[in-house]
Amino acid sequence: MSLTKNPNVNKWVDEMVALTKPDKVVWIDGSQAQLDALTDEVCALPEGNRDKMYRLNEEKLPGCLYHRTLPNDVARVEDRTFICSRNKEDAGPTNNWCDPKEMYAKLTPLFDGVMKGRTMYVIPYSMGPIGSPLAKVGVELTDSIYVVLNMHIMTRMGVAAFENLGDTSNDFVRGLHSKADVDPEKRYIVHFPEDNTIWSINSAYGGNVLLGKKCFALRIASFQGKNEGWMAEHMLILGLKKPGKETKYICAAFPSACGKTNLAMLIPPELYKEQGYEVFTVGDDIAWLKPGPDGRLYAINPENGFFGVAPGTNAKSNYNALASTRKNTIFTNVAINNDDMTVWWEGLDKNPPENATEWKGEKVNGKEFTAAGNKLAHPNSRFTAPAENCPCISPEFNNPQGVPISAIIFGGRRAATTPLVYQSFDWTHGTYVGSAVSSETTAAATGAVGVLRHDPMAMKPFCGYHMGDYWAHWLEMGEKLGDKAPKIFNVNWFKQDENGHFIWPGFGDNMRVLDWIVKRCDGEIDAEETAIGYLPKKGDINVSGIEDEVTPEIMDKLLAVDKDLWTKEVSEMREFYKQFGDRLPKALAAELDMLEDRLK
Ligand SMILES: Nc1nc2c(ncn2[C@@H]2O[C@H](COP(=O)(O)OP(=O)(O)OP(=O)(O)O)[C@@H](O)[C@H]2O)c(=O)[nH]1
Ligand SMILES: O=C([O-])CC(=O)C(=O)O
Numbered sequence: 093m094s095l096t097k098n099p100n101v102n103k104w105v106d107e108m109v110a111l112t113k114p115d116k117v118v119w120i121d122g123s124q125a126q127l128d129a130l131t132d133e134v135c136a137l138p139e140g141n142r143d144k145m146y147r148l149n150e151e152k153l154p155g156c157l158y159h160r161t162l163p164n165d166v167a168r169v170e171d172r173t174f175i176c177s178r179n180k181e182d183a184g185p186t187n188n189w190c191d192p193k194e195m196y197a198k199l200t201p202l203f204d205g206v207m208k209g210r211t212m213y214v215i216p217y218s219m220g221p222i223g224s225p226l227a228k229v230g231v232e233l234t235d236s237i238y239v240v241l242n243m244h245i246m247t248r249m250g251v252a253a254f255e256n257l258g259d260t261s262n263d264f265v266r267g268l269h270s271k272a273d274v275d276p277e278k279r280y281i282v283h284f285p286e287d288n289t290i291w292s293i294n295s296a297y298g299g300n301v302l303l304g305k306k307c308f309a310l311r312i313a314s315f316q317g318k319n320e321g322w323m324a325e326h327m328l329i330l331g332l333k334k335p336g337k338e339t340k341y342i343c344a345a346f347p348s349a350c351g352k353t354n355l356a357m358l359i360p361p362e363l364y365k366e367q368g369y370e371v372f373t374v375g376d377d378i379a380w381l382k383p384g385p386d387g388r389l390y391a392i393n394p395e396n397g398f399f400g401v402a403p404g405t406n407a408k409s410n411y412n413a414l415a416s417t418r419k420n421t422i423f424t425n426v427a428i429n430n431d432d433m434t435v436w437w438e439g440l441d442k443n444p445p446e447n448a449t450e451w452k453g454e455k456v457n458g459k460e461f462t463a464a465g466n467k468l469a470h471p472n473s474r475f476t477a478p479a480e481n482c483p484c485i486s487p488e489f490n491n492p493q494g495v496p497i498s499a500i501i502f503g504g505r506r507a508a509t510t511p512l513v514y515q516s517f518d519w520t521h522g523t524y525v526g527s528a529v530s531s532e533t534t535a536a537a538t539g540a541v542g543v544l545r546h547d548p549m550a551m552k553p554f555c556g557y558h559m560g561d562y563w564a565h566w567l568e569m570g571e572k573l574g575d576k577a578p579k580i581f582n583v584n585w586f587k588q589d590e591n592g593h594f595i596w597p598g599f600g601d602n603m604r605v606l607d608w609i610v611k612r613c614d615g616e617i618d619a620e621e622t623a624i625g626y627l628p629k630k631g632d633i634n635v636s637g638i639e640d641e642v643t644p645e646i647m648d649k650l651l652a653v654d655k656d657l658w659t660k661e662v663s664e665m666r667e668f669y670k671q672f673g674d675r676l677p678k679a680l681a682a683e684l685d686m687l688e689d690r691l692k
């Protein structure tokens with residue numbers, strides 16, 4: 093039975109039911125009783141059923157579940173992701189495009205009858221705190237209980253979202269998902285920005301099927317934001333509290349698997365803790381930003397949980413993330429310790445379980461298996477954890493107005509060229525710096541890992557329209573914000589020595605860089621003006637306690653601006669910018685010219 097009187101929702105659901113022909117339609121109200129019943133059902137599926145989920149150790153991991161996806165379905169598929177705007181030019185050169193009519197015609201037969209013998213779940217959800225002026229409602233239709241249970245963690249799911257939408261509004265994002273046969277040849281993740289619509293088929297991996305996340309909160313929302321005067325960005329949001337001062341809020345955009353969750357949950361090194369510094373997490377992946385009544389830029393995290401990379405997460409590297417996963421969490425594609433039904437992944441500790449099931453489902457001796465060079469967990473295995481579990485969740489997490497942003501940080505994985513940190517001269521230059529982000533690819537998307545590619549603002553896979561128009565929107569927002577605009581910085585935690593070792597310790601020690609950034613925002617310290625921007629003066633990055641690791645010589649390397657490498661970077665950027673044609677904002681072309689001049 094429908095949970096809303098809204099005729100726009102009901103008409104659309106009826107149409108999708110007529111298309112996909114499920115045996116049964118279940119409206120998700122968000123109640124615990126309903127979630128428990130669905131959990132029972134999906135855990136009772138027979139061994140070998142690909143939808144099956146498992147309950148984990150009720151004492152050690154209460155309320156936690158395990159699931160594995162097919163080996164061909166473990167990451168986002170950028171080559172099968174489409175932006176179907178009516179005009180090809182509006183999708184821009186960084187997106188796959190197809191005419192919407194053609195795409196509907198191609199996908200309709202795939203969806204026709206796809207839910208026969210299955211149940212369709214109708215999931216109402218809010219991205220952003222219910223009732224927030226920045227929040228938006230979506231409805232996802234899916235034939236997957238795994239999706240329902242994940243959406244419960246990742247969004248504000250349930251009947252309250254319909255109440256928020258109201259009985260007449262048509263402003264909701266229509267998401268249709270079917271795992272179908274999980275056939276990679278027929279896998280499509282398709283966005284129709286002008287229709288507020290997402291169709292996803294033949295995948296069961298989170299990034300492709302939790303439609304509130306990348307599909308809505310970035311691809312569709314970036315398009316909405318351009319039209320409505322706000323921004324949807326692939327950014328974490330953190331609060332940094334210095335003793336005796338107001339908390340400062342910072343957003344940071346890094347490409348997938350480049351350290352957002354880790355930075356968002358950072359634990360300051362001893363020396364900062366002693367002085368009373370604290371870091372609070374508002375979000376770890378997506379920010380929606382809008383100018384507030386006082387003219388400053390405010391951010392909310394549209395999500396309600398963390399869909400985080402498991403490998404590498406441990407009590408030392410990211411205690412807060414690990415702690416977030418100790419209850420009511422779903423683990424996907426990690427390994428199972430069959431002795432006590434707990435989970436394991438590379439980097440959790442040095443003791444792979446002997447009696448293990450690896451991520452593909454094979455029972456192995458984990459010690460021998462890993463000693464032979466195999467991975468027990470997939471490199472893109474993930475946890476879906478409720479934000480409320482996070483020990484350092486911000487008291488402002490549910491604030492409907494969001495938090496005021498003082499600094500925006502861009503970054504990527506760069507073995508060379510980009511220094512540890514620098515500040516842009518102003519917003520326009522900062523927009524250039526964001527447009528110039530390049531990063532080595534990771535396991536978060538299918539394809540080769542470690543290849544340097546352009547990933548402007550970490551939005552290459554997520555911008556739902558022409559990247560040139562997106563930059564123009566950034567510049568417009570800067571004009572609107574004027575002198576209240578956040579300061580823009582760039583960081584690189586991943587600089588390497590000749591032997592391929594990272595020369596910056598990273599993780600908690602990134603606090604030392606945040607400290608410099610906040611001091612710059614507060615106008616507390618000077619900086620070195622260089623061709624690329626403002627760099628820390630010698631001694632201004634506090635290395636107390638890590639002097640052995642970060643010697644003055646290493647710090648010189650971390651902060652070096654190599655003219656030859658940067659001149660190469662400029663010609664590389666000229667090449668990159670060409671594809672944007674007239675839609676490349678003149679101000680950015682001018683920034684590139686000025687950078688070139690400064691390097692001479
Ligand atoms: N060397 C180094 N590695 C880091 C640092 N921060 C994170 N990493 C590594 O980067 C990987 C991904 O980090 P995450 O924080 O999960 O990345 P993310 O940007 O949240 O990823 P998505 O969820 O895909 O958007 C982890 O396995 C870490 O090992 C750092 O400061 N230094
Ligand atoms: O979307 C996903 O699959 C996970 C994620 O956060 C990213 O890749 O940036």
Ligand SMILES: [Mn+2]
Pocket residue numbers: 326347348349377
């Ligand atoms: Mn992400």
